[in-house]
Amino acid sequence: MPEEFEPKIVAFFCNWCTYLAADLAGTSRIKYAPNAEVVRVMCSGRVDVQFVLKAFAKGADGVLIGGCHPGDCHYQEGNYKALRRYRLLQRLLRQMGIEEERLRLEWISAAEGDRVRVVIDEMVETLRRLGPLHKSEALMEVA
Amino acid sequence: METATETAKRRITIDPVTRLEGHGKIEIFLNDKGEVDRAYFQVPELRGFEKFAQGRTAESMPQITSRICGVCPTAHHMASTKALDRLYQVEPPPVARKIRELVYNTFMVEDHALHFYFLGGPDFVVGPRAPAQDRNVLGVIAKVGVETAGRVIAMRRKLRELVALAAGKAVHPVFGLPGGVSKPLAQEDAAQFRQVAAEAVEFAQFTLGLFQKVVLESADYVDLIRSDLFTHRTYYMGMVDEQNRLNFYDGQLRVVAPDGHEWTKFDAAAYAQHIAERCEPWTYMKFCYLKGIGWRGFADGPESGVYCVAPLARLNAAEGMATPLAQEAYLQFFGTLGKPVHHTLANHWARIIELLYAAERMQQLALDPEITDPGVRTLATAAPREGIGAVEAPRGTLFHHYQTDERGLITRCNLIVATQNNAARISLGVEKAARGLISAGHVDDGILNMVEMAFRAYDPCLGCATHALPGSMPLVVRVCGPNGRVIHTLRRDADGKIHRN
Amino acid sequence: MKPKAAFYWCASCGGCEEAVLDLAEGVLDVVAAVDIVFWPVALDFKAKDVEGMEDGAIDISFVNGAVRTGHQLEMARLLRRKSRLVVAFGACAQLGGIPGLANLTTAREILCEVYGEDGPRREFRENGHTLTLPELFDSVYPLNRAIPVDYFVPGCPPSPKIVADALQTLLSGVLPEPGTVLAPDRAMCDECPRRDSHPDELQFDCFHRVQERVLDTGACILAQGVPCLGPATRAGCGARCISGNMPCTGCFGPTSHVRDYGAKALCSIASVIGASDADEIDRMFENIVDPVGTFYRYSLPSSFLERKRLE
């Protein structure tokens, strides 16, 4: 039953912007959905496409990548690398039957605590609508 | 849950585990009197290339479809590449056509040679009545001598090295592109082709000589070839050039009737108007027949659309060979057996004649001064839509048919592989052999071997597997009593030993 | 006493056997070195005999081809029980191979495509005769998803040198770490004859499809703007496709440090384009029209996602 479905989101936040924004959301006591759990990386440029697919394969219903705004990357252009991978990955996901709303790349600066709430709440809503992403059941237990 | 009637039946399963679309299987059902009621030739596996080709890029098809068969990948690669020429409406430069045909004939020499020595060979060279455990490549070596065996192996190695040289890899080549090939042939490579081609011609002549010595000079063999058990009067199809001479790489497809007269001749692009495919609910193999005649079940004769491809069919469908030595052999072949030849086992002889042709053709092309021209590509400019390509694979005519969207992504893919053309004839051949050899439920080694020979003469690509050493197709016959319980199993396995239990 | 060896194939094309035959003169040595107790072509009736063997009676089993039918699954399990070592031989057994692209569809879709609505049936009865066809799984699986695998021999097919080295290693008695892929643990560029033409600054404003270009026969293919997966692909093939003047398509699979070949290859290729705005970027990727077929040509079943999502 959809109302009982709690989407699970794995969020990769860059250390300098989005992770700080999440900290700010915390110190500002902004309330948002508890469905997203954060993996901290130094830069969105560290997010390997493998991480995203691993998350989907292990049962994440959505994956969120948070980086600094264009031009604001703490490492100058890591966020652009993230954007490039994201665009190509989206096309691969389409072929694999995974809706593009399940993967989001968001620019959230250290100042945008509330943006963290908006994005995560939105995403949770969308995922509730899309329902769970169950990947194909394992063929067999390995002996 | 078996029905009462079925439990009364007896079943024989001949299960040569084979390839291409998986493992071929022969089911023979006996009636209560132990006579053959019905024999089925089953292909129980399917890999769905036609489906997952959809969405792939057209240019990747020559490499993807070659994975249908690792024994004749070059055939698929080439048919696919020719389909791409048409898809992009681009004419390869002459040198590119020559390089393709050169590589293709090199591959034909290798494949035919291997078949004769490692697969067909044992039956004839060693002898059909020789003890089963000798009927394998080791037996061949014993008969023809170790250095000949060494020569066969070395020959194969050199030929495959040549393919790799020009096409990147021997198994699953990569050089085919719409409008040509990926790279020109270097001077030193051409020299190597010329040298090996000369050896190949010599080798082919030697093989033909060997065949004449051990087979044609033995009355038993000729009788065997002529025996009605292995004779089916069907239509024959093969690719021919402008003078109706046999060609593997390119040309029109010529179909001759059981009486040997040309029944029709068409461009590969028109295959769909002439060839129909039908599926039977009990096998994954689709059976081809001539649309113009129609399907009359698993039967031969001019009324039945069943037709045949591969060496014998190609010779029947052609009016001659494009190379001198092969032409001689061609004349001798029909001189001996009359034209057309309906004896399935004559395939072995026909194959060696083709072997000789391929070697000669290889030499012709290798000597062509133009073969090293650098201009091996015509770049496509037209938008892709639809393309059909065909070649003569070792085991018969092979069609690749693609449709794409404007970005060149495959939207529809239809493949007719050599053995599908033969499937109907193989089935009826198997059934005929079974009826002729099994009576009162009596089954013995002979039957196994005969059925095996009927089957293997086509070198069905399902039999590709048996190209592997030691090169003898194992068979099993399971005779089942009431309740389908196995009374006794009789089998001849890879090492040629007979087991009875 | 010679080690007992078994050969078996699941869903494969026969190219792996050809690869063994391509040892040419070497083949006879192999046949001489081992005692072949189980020959794949004989599988159906000999399966019974294999069952009769003691567990672990076979020293080493070479299995090529992916697992796609219940029958192949049984055989794989049987061989696992009876063998001390199981070697996944070739790309299909290791990664799923090109037939693994079938994981973009389902058994049903395949049957409909090939035969229309009423195609072959699992069980068919005709005047009292019953014929059965084995089940086709919806997905193709690499061997190690069916059974634990001790070693892997990569390649489609494995190159003769890789085969020779692998056999030598395995028969030598000094065994490598379980799970080892028996090929150099480096990317293909390492043995690429064109590696010196590889530029320091990789940066593209678009990619070309191989049929749109006449490729220079001496220069790095990736540098010519055609996606070549050499940098992501394990070495050992001898850069065969490159010498054919065609890009590497990744049949040797990833190195030991990469878990999902296609994901990593995509990640790497996507990193080296120039644009920074989304539309620009999309334009640059226009020519990568089939990402799955490009990056997962041989490895879809062994990827994290394994197959297209089943609705």
Add this chain to the structure above:
Amino acid sequence: MPERIVRIGVYTCHCGSNIAATVDVKAVAEFAATLPNVVLSRDYKYMCSDPGQDLIRQDIRSHALNRIVVASCSPHLHEHTFRTALKVGGLNPFYFHMVNIREQASWVHENRVQATRKAKDLVRAAVRRVAFHEPLKRGRVAIHPDVLVLGGGIAGIHAALTLANAGKHVYLVEKEPTIGGHMAKFDKTFPTLDCAACILTPKMSAVRSHPNITLWTYSEVVKVDGYVGNYKVKVLRHPRYIDEDLCAGCLDCLEACVYKQAKVPDAFNLGLSKRRPIYIPFPQAVPQVPVIDPETCIQFKSGKCKTTCVDACGERHAINLHAEPQAHEIEVGTVILATGFQTFDAARVPYYGYGRYGNVYTALEVERLVNASGPTAGQVVMRDGRTPQTVGIVHCVGSRDENTHRWCSRVCCMYSLKLAHLIKEHTGAEVFDFYIDIRTPGKGFEEFYQKLLNERVHFVRGRVAEVTDWVLDPSEEGRLVIRVEDTLAGFVRRIPVDMVVLATGLEPRADAPEIRRLFNISCAGEGFFLERHPKLAPVNTFTDGVFLAGCCQSPKDIPDTVAQAGAAAAEALALIDAGYIETEPNTAHVEESLCCGCKTCMSMCPYHAVSFLPEIYKSRVNEVLCKGCGTCVAACPSGAMRQNLFEDDEIFAEIEGILTNA
């Protein structure tokens, strides 16, 4: 080499009730105890407290722990604290991972069950991750002793002098032709009413004469490379066309200018006076060197000037009309940003009539009017030449306002009171202060307010609705009417005045985003530079070696600014005197056996930290240049590139941990 047997200790913090209120800390701790490799799991009120850290130190010894997970607050707050605890406990500090269950759980979620579930997931992820951690060593980077101070206001001046007096060499770079900043414009300072010039100008000339200070006015930083301890900064010096070293400051050239009357609006006086094309911002300017403004100088515009200035300068030859901009590359170890603020543009609130009515002034303009050295020599005369009889001061213009800036600018109340006093003093006018709240939190502030009350300044509580010249009553004729709801009296009043003073607030400078990018720091929401921690690191930024002083960080008055400048200088000194800084070991490195030399990594690195070694055909990372973003690691197609603290194994383990029962 990581230890064979992994023995993990997990510590879950209550943070008083900050975490415990929403997360069932006990449950989390009990859950952690059940996880693989966990030999000890505790919960404690304040893990960051000394007894909390002591727990870890003790347990490491008594339970032979070799991995530590602390579930508490953000690693940005206490990662360093706990790593140090490990170190003291005799364990490599990087055998540690921190779980953020406060900022990312207890503070942002309400549902206790879900918050607790999330906390457990995060702890599971950390436990899996930490098992892969390897012992790492921090690198050391030497600190170049020179310091760059950007901005020559009171903050920059004070910081520069403090450092220079401590014997460090300082480059003080100022955009304007003179240092002094906003303070130089003021007449008196609140609440003591001592003269701004008297306290500022001595410091200004001290800067000028200090041997350890290189003063570059009329200059800008255009490029910053490098990293803490080793910044390479490119400074562009605009030509003032008068050589600072040759000029004696006699100012003869000003007199000699062909412009007999000054015609150009004087920026320093906010356009309340005029200057010549060759000018000096104000008499006490430092350096005492005129500037030629090419925009207005005839010679520059037409080339047809007699250049009498040059003649006037005579053999000093200080004037060089062909001077070019000069670029200087300097190396510094630390940077102090003291770029200040700008005042709110009153024209943005048209209903207060600024720009429309000549007698509406901004506070800063009035600062100049009341200033003895100002355009009117301290006479408060309005644009129409009259002296005001009644003056209305409007507080919170561009502060505490949803439509402009929401923040309180902190200084407006006090400077409004100061101006009220000064205006009264200079004119005896009747003064009205229109305020929302009077904020006087500072030493002597409230007393000053009382003093003003006694001086009979009228305080009207209410946000002014508009300033208009629309006359409803003869008494309003020719005056400006201030409409305001007097929230104490409880009705709307119309108060006619001669002069209106708008107490404009403080806002980030327009070029703040540029500066932020140059120095790779962040801005807070309102646009002021973001400090590393509002309480524990108020002058630090997230970029090591870059410090903040003054109003570029947030509005503040002079005492606070000077205090912060001192603090920033002290932070810089601490680094310099230590001689080195320890760097995070989260750099990338190449596993050479795997590297095939495809060079993908090289095009990834903006810092050129990756070089290629042709002889071995492998890439190599310069760990000093590497800033540890990990972009090359993700891009490396063969997995040969790796990153300390962010290894694939560690991140995959974390992902699996999060999703284990998903």
